[in-house]
Amino acid sequence: MTGLAGRIWRSLVRRPLVPRNDRERKWVVIHNFILHFRPVRLPAKTVEYTHTWGLGGMSLVLFLVLATTGILMMFAYEPSTQGAYDSIRTMQDEVLFGRLVRNIHHWSANFLIVVVFLHLLRVFFTGGYRGTRQFNWIIGLALLLCVLISNFTGYLLPWDQLSYWAITISTGMISYIPLAGEWLQNVVRDGAEIGQATLINFYTFHTTVVPVLLILLMGWHFWRVRKARGVVMPRAVDEQRDNQTESDVDYVLTVPSLLFREFVVALCLVAFVMVVSLFFNAPLGEAANPGMSPNPAKAPWYFVGIQELLLHFHPLFAVVLIPLTAALALLLIPYFKYHDDTEGIWFQSVNGRRTAIVAVVTALIVTPIWIAVDEFGVGPTALLPSIAPIIGNGIVPVLLACLVLFVFYRAIRRAYSATKDEAIQASFVLLTAVFLIFTATGVWFRGAGMALVWPW
Ligand code: HEM
Structure with a gap:
């Protein structure tokens, strides 16, 4: 390996790199920052696309897209039963790129559920939940729960017929819980019916509580991946671990090998979300009407x-x-x-x-x-x-x-x-x-x- 990458590599295995100029100093700082939550080098096999399919990284990218578009929408959205629906209409029809930002937010949120679920399946089918990774599975499940709560609380915010009745149906299911059902339903709705109190609670959970929890849990999740020395080592069928010594394993540097792949996955994903958002609008029906239930009235698709x-x-x-x-x-x-x-x-x-x-x-x-x-x-x-x-x-x-x-x-x-x-x-x-x-x-x-x- 030649050039700066080669010098960094040698500095990691032998002696610290002394930057020779400002450009190198900048690279060393960026490099060291990235390595705070990454191992310096990884087995080459673990960075192959077909091992993890980049699904964990995609989840992070979608979260970042959601946070960015969510913050932009907060400038236009009004969390009140009187103004919510109109503020969404105004955002779509009168704010520059308002419709596009809403579409991106909508599709990213739905894709996030699918991607996190596929990531769970990937971890399960590659046995990535055993040994030192056991507890990271539990953190992952907490992340999945947060993603679902985040989607669910966001669903109500447009305050149209679709969202109002989907949340009515879903929260109605809570009342079937024996003994505490009615009480729990009242807690979630903050009252007997869905109204202003429900909307403000859902808005607060959606824009503050859940994102903060997600950030904390993601930090913990990534740290545990780091502690487990990266993701689970892929093996061919019947390949024995015991026969392998440390020197049999090919290593690559996290920067650039893993970083480059993550960058490619992130770019493709963002491009895909953009294309979908350009051609398919996020749904928005008539304004919510508590007196007229649509038929059929369905829960959000992930609770159907x-x-x-x-x-x-x-x-x-x-x-x-x-x-x-x-x-x-x-x-x-x-x-x-x-x-x-x-x-x-x-x-x-x-x-x-x-x-x-x-x-x-x-x-x-x-x-x-x-x-x-x-x-x-x-x-x-x-x-x-x-x-x-x-x-x-x-x-x-x-x-x-x-x-x-x-x-x-x-x-x-x-x-x-x-x-x-x-x-x-x-x-x-x-x-x-x-x-x-x-x-x-x-x-x-x-x-x-x-x-x-x-x-x-
Ligand atoms: C917002 C949600 C999530 C994010 C951002 C996330 C992110 C990540 C990332 C970046 C990795 C490194 C490898 C990879 O890309 O696959 C990873 C590994 C892992 N994730 Fe997640 N994850 C999430 C949800 C979950 C869920 C729902 C589960 C399972 C219940 C889970 C369990 C694990 C485990 C056990 C590992 C280590 C697997 C291995 O070593 O092969 N994660 N996660």
């Missing part, structure tokens, strides 16, 4: 999966027990006992990949059948109308779902000779795919009265 669950399960299960079990399972993922050392191997093994595909195909077959059976009145409640809803619509279908999962797990173990770890991974894929199909059904295939419709 739970709304869809409500159509198939008793509210106690749909809103409380199933989401809580899912959240607990996600929290425990890093702390389960794993039998094989597959850290860094995509999908654990060739068989892991195969069984994951089988899980997706199973979800694609079973879920639509389940939805159709319920829709056309041949579900447990319809067949046993005299029994209590908590049994017919709750315990019976949940036990049935557990049975399907158990049969799937056993079938994967036997038919594909899957290890326990592979079978657990396949079960995770099955449940995730079912939830995604529920979400897609709620978003695209539900019409008036939440009946099934064909969207095209």
Whole structure:
């Protein structure tokens, strides 16, 4: 390596670099600043695009775009039920680039949920949550929660029919929580109905509380990646870690190797968001009318999966027990006992990949059948109308779902000779795919009265 990069490299492995002129001094300062939260050098394999797909970095970029456009919009937005809707209209129609800034904010917020979710899947499927990275998974989940809260609180701000009723539906689901439901719903709405108090609370959470939490959590998250000496080391299937010595691993400098790649990913992402924002406007319906509910009234798309669950399960299960079990399972993922050392191997093994595909195909077959059976009145409640809803619509279908999962797990173990770890991974894929199909059904295939419709 020659030139300044070569001198920096040599200074890191041998002796400190003494800058020879102002230009070099500037570079050394920038370099040292970047290395506050980065290791100096990284295994070459970890900076390949196809290892992390840059998804964590993309999340950060989207957050920065959101913060910038959000601050710009705060100059025009009025957080009052009287003025919010008009201020958005004025911003779009009369403020220079106002519509574009709003579009960028809207699309970045939606992409952020997708990107963070994909990042979670990447970490899961490369086993990046084990050993020293266990707790970073938990911080990641806190980040995911903040991203969802941020999107949810922002959803209400335009104060149009779409936002008003989506938040009414979502906060209405809280009331199904036994004993504390009504109270909790009142806390979230800051009153019995959604009104000025709700709007100002959502605005404060959206513009202050959640962004501050996100910044703190992201700092912690990156610091833990740094402490774990970068991301998990990618391995080919069956590549043994024990055979590798430190000298077998090729290293590259964080600056420029990683920085350059991050820069390329960030530029492409921003260009993509710009193009989408130029061609597709953020939705804005009629001004909110609390007296007239649209039909269908749907929750924001990322909560529509739970709304869809409500159509198939008793509210106690749909809103409380199933989401809580899912959240607990996600929290425990890093702390389960794993039998094989597959850290860094995509999908654990060739068989892991195969069984994951089988899980997706199973979800694609079973879920639509389940939805159709319920829709056309041949579900447990319809067949046993005299029994209590908590049994017919709750315990019976949940036990049935557990049975399907158990049969799937056993079938994967036997038919594909899957290890326990592979079978657990396949079960995770099955449940995730079912939830995604529920979400897609709620978003695209539900019409008036939440009946099934064909969207095209
Ligand atoms: C705003 C949200 C998030 C941001 C900005 C973020 C950012 C990052 C970045 C930049 C990395 C380094 C590697 C990469 O780019 O993939 C990383 C790694 C990691 N993230 Fe996140 N992340 C977020 C959410 C999450 C979530 C939801 C989870 C999982 C529940 C998670 C768990 C992890 C773990 C365990 C690592 C270390 C993985 C490894 O070593 O391979 N993160 N994150």
